Amino acid sequence: xxxxxxxxxxxxxxxxxxxxxxxxxxxxxxxxxxxxxxxxxxxxxxxxxxxxxxxxxxxxxxxxxxxxxxxxxxxxxxxxxxxxxxxxxxxxxxxxxxxxxxxxxxxxxxxxxxxxxxxxxxxxxxxxxxxxxxxxxxxxxxxxxxxxxxxxxxxxxxxxxxxxxxxxxxxxxxxxxxxxxxxxxxxxxxxxxxxxxx
Numbered sequence: 001x002x003x004x005x006x007x008x009x010x011x012x013x014x015x016x017x018x019x020x021x022x023x024x025x026x027x028x029x030x031x032x033x034x035x036x037x038x039x040x041x042x043x044x045x046x047x048x049x050x051x052x053x054x055x056x057x058x059x060x061x062x063x064x065x066x067x068x069x070x071x072x073x074x075x076x077x078x079x080x081x082x083x084x085x086x087x088x089x090x091x092x093x094x095x096x097x098x099x100x101x102x103x104x105x106x107x108x109x110x111x112x113x114x115x116x117x118x119x120x121x122x123x124x125x126x127x128x129x130x131x132x133x134x135x136x137x138x139x140x141x142x143x144x145x146x147x148x149x150x151x152x153x154x155x156x157x158x159x160x161x162x163x164x165x166x167x168x169x170x171x172x173x174x175x176x177x178x179x180x181x182x183x184x185x186x187x188x189x190x191x192x193x194x195x196x197x198x
Contacts, residue, residue, distance in 0.1 A: 089110075098179075107121070142193075145193045
């Protein structure tokens with residue numbers, strides 16, 4: 001049985017309206033996501049520069065060659081013309097060999113719950129290793145949730161207030177050569193997130 005012409009016209013009209021509404025929502029979401037991502041990248045890079053001054057080896061994703069052009073590396077730079085809304089994960093990873101720090105990181109990513117995009121920022125660290133019969137030694141990582149909010153309610157002031165505390169303690173832990181300082185701070189101040197092996 002074919003759909004009557006007037007019912008099809010009504011359905012087609014509803015689908016057109018839905019298309020316009022969703023397109024508008026996605027444009028707003030992408031603009032907000034691009035603004036947040038650009039801010040996170042800029043500030044994570046400033047943290048990278050500050051830790052580099054005390055010879056702490058960090059890596060960053062996206063790579064600086066993706067988002068920046070340099071007049072003089074690493075401090076004098078400007079953003080490349082890229083689509084920041086396409087970047088879904090930003091991370092700053094400690095590559096220090098001392099005290100098992102390799103892999104300690106700040107990570108930010110976007111995820112969706114019930115059609116609503118969220119931003120989550122965690123401090124992730126290795127809690128040790130475990131031997132698994134069929135896969136051998138695996139490192140056990142834990143995340144402490146530093147910030148989590150729906151995209152439309154992301155508050156830059158709150159993000160930087162919380163991150164400033166983490167970064168100061170992380171920096172101090174390097175100056176004192178005591179990794180326990182940053183781990184203790186994160187465990188005491190933030191909710192535990194996911195634990196996984198790698």
